[in-house]
Amino acid sequence: MKQLVAGFLGALVVCLALIAPAQAEVRKDTLALQDNYPKTYVVVKGDTLWDISGMFLKSPWKWPQLWGYNQQIDNPHLIYPGDILTLKWVDGQPRLVLNDGIIRLSPKAKVTRLKDAIPAIPLKDINSFLSDNIVMDSDELTGAPYIVGGTTQRIVAGAGDRVYARGVLVGDYSRQNIYRPAKEYIDPVTDEHLGFEMFKIGDAVVANKKGDIISLDLRKTREEVSALDRVYPSPKESIQSVFYPKGPEDEINGRILSVLRGVRQAGQYDVVAINQGMREGLSPGHVLTIFRAGEVLKDPLTNELITLPTEESGMLMIFKAYDKVSYALILKATDIVSIGDEVHSPE
Template identity: 60%
Template sequence: MKRLFGICLASWLALSTPIQVQARADQIQLQENHPQEYVVVKGDTLWDISGHFLKKPWRWPELWDVNPQIDDPHWIYPGDILYLTWVNGQPKLRLKNDRMQPRARVSKLDSAIPAIPLKDLFAFLSDNVVLDEELLKKTPYVLGGRNERIIAGAGDRIYARGEIDQGHIAQNVYRPAKKYIDPSTKELLGYELLKVAEARISALNGDITSLEIIKSREEVRVLDRVIPAPEARIQSVFYPVAAPLESRGQILAVLRGVTKIGRYDAVTINLGKREGLKSGHVFKVFTRGETIKDPLTKEKVTLPAEEAGTLMVFKTYDKVSYGLIMTATNVLSIGDTIRSPDADN
């Protein structure tokens, strides 16, 4: 967790003159109106803070690296004052002098400044899964409940059929909710499942498993799927980096069930592990060009796509991934395209 909240001030690429900054696209570029100082406020993220200084705030890991002025355990908090300085021709972001002297400091963990707004991710990290068609068919399913019930809730017993991993007492119950189809190739990319309950194995009898429902969000129904509860710690550390140069895709869905997409909305995209995606990969989002009628020729003309936001991948599957909209300069929609920030427009 230290690295999540760490102020890391990575060595910048050498910047000796403004001309060199403009000449090389891979150089980090400062905002033209960047401040010399910034006071950290509650609700800030490292991404937000870097946005005051960088034209591409997703490159904040290159701005924040080892900084000896920041006292262990390398966290910043609301009220800290940051300032921009230059050392050997390289820009550095540091803390004001009142933090330089060693002294004891007691602060709550949840008051430290995170890299990105984790509260917007936790539900999606634990409550949504995507399975391919073959795996979905093999996943154990709910037969019903005690006394021939077809719905059940917390405190009830249910029965599932299929091969359940006996090494995991804790199980989650999911409901297939959405089928993802690639809009271009029409390939079936997978099925999204939403968690409806948490359960615990109470007995095994051949391919029939008895489970006690511990907690439920919705009523458990026949044909809901049973999947072992994840034991691994949910990933909470993300270090943004440009998506692979050749990566191009589309937004398939928004996870909150709305049609228009804005900042901090979670979305599904039609790219996954097979395309080399990993958590932390960043894309530019382009709105689809509108189709309008030429007032002179009367023919229909499709306007060019325009850059309108930034997306960071936070969970990957084989053929699809979940991403969080980090910035949005316009309303985004399902079907908008995504490209690597390093790709030519």
Template identity: 50%
Template sequence: MRGVLYGLIGGCLLWAGAANADRVQLQEGHPTEYVVVKGDTLWDISGRFLRSPWRWPEVWNVNPQIDNPHLIYPGDVIYLTWVDGQPRLSLRRGVRKLSPQVRVQQLEQPIPAIPLRDISSFLNENRVVQDDTLITAPYVIGGRNESIIAGAGDRVYARGQRIDEDIDQQSLYRPARQYTHPVTGELLGYELYKVADALVRAEEGDILTLDLTKTREEVRTRDRLLPNDTSRIESVFYPKPGPAIEDALIIDVLGGVAKIGQFDAVALSFGDQEGVEPGHVFAIYKKGEMVKDPVNGEMVKLPDEHAGELMVFKTFERVSYGLVMDATNVISVGDSLHQP
């Protein structure tokens, strides 16, 4: 009987420990309220209150008087309350004065969840496609008057069958890199970046006449014609733990930097096929170093160390893009990802 009692007590203690570990923890010295200013993000603000900023949806106290509490504007007040012993973040709209005078200005925008300015070039300009898409897409064969490079306002010709014949406004992409899984060696896809927008003016057999409407770089032969990427990145994300994925790794860093730090964009070895969605958060673990045992001379791998957290902001079939939100150590290509 005593053994059963001890077992029950031990089980209760383990359950209580797990519950406390899963409970949202507040930052030391957290404020009781915070006034939103221009340039803030939801992640930044949540980090003032919570040790794990990505868990703000768990403590968000929905106010029925506010149409969309996730749209937060400069001047609004975020304040901390307690409900049934649990912390809650609530929103109080700031005062907005209206002046009876004519002025022209952009409409006030809500603050984003993450700093979109750091990933603007990867939002809608880059995409990752599979091998069959790249092979079958029409490609530029030349320009008017035998020119081999062209810019906005020029006419070029492509050869092949359009992937979507109902869309005349398409884009020209150039292969940037090939992604393969470092562990399995599988081909994950080809990253393309947009060089121009083009309007299909005519189609004769397999020859397409294209008028370039906007260019980021000069158009060259072999550039591929694809329908515009219709997906758009929202400024409001709802962070949640990412799924458990075997051999989940950082496979590249976007933007040409060698070492990875906070607010760097990275390519990940998984995508839609693994059930990953924008908003999924993963913990980053730095690969443990190999050291030589000073006694017997054996090479020993040190344990992986927690190095930060990232959030997925765009997904493709086999690859995703993520933004490093917190970095407590130097992060490198090849570091692994786990559920936070």
């Protein structure tokens, strides 16, 4: 009998030893919740998944873990104003469930327009940048056809006018965009040329081609088209409109190159360019932490110059990545974001 009990206790100890690491791992992976997180929340118009997740999580970019294992929210992009979200615990992990997890059958059909669904991030703040700004490297810029002039020797032209370009079109596309170089991106650390920011000023239709001379009819313009503006087709890739924030797989250490719209400082929902791109492993949806560069001050006692430490000042999400440059939306800003601020992989 004693041998039987001893054997049973030994087996129990082995089982507990096997279970303990798994339980420890669950505790380790448990999402950090806000101290004052709500038990339930009613979705309202204007919400985003980022905003909602920020009410519950200290790290909102981890929201897929909060929603991802919920069978009722297979696509968390498809929740709507009026939906009730409830925080539950599933296998030791916090999970958001829809309408308290209760499914009620009804003979009525609820028809909701897809465009009313709650987006992951505020798309309205990046819509114009999804198609209006591109980055070209030196070879692309040099090889793109350029405007030589308009009819009746006009130097500038607008919508409804015909202009002429010289060069070889990229691909056989009837619709082309007119771009103007806005600035050259230079890496602030290595002085490497990263590319040219190109700003779309209009779109056109190819009317005729004769040799290397291209006739273009301008359809829409936001500025007057002039000599040396470049002709380039719309980006071949489909424009991504659904973003799921996540941390990058590789360590990222970069800088903010510019604040789009021609200013030097930015805040929440402004768009910035950074000196990291696809070659560093970045892609749309990757989230980075922003650190404000420490100011240089003079020590009032010794008169020596000292540099203050960098301080975390916000978070951004990549929505458009090129080889060496990426465009990102600032999702959170606790301080002013400036050119030269550092960006790193989130902890």
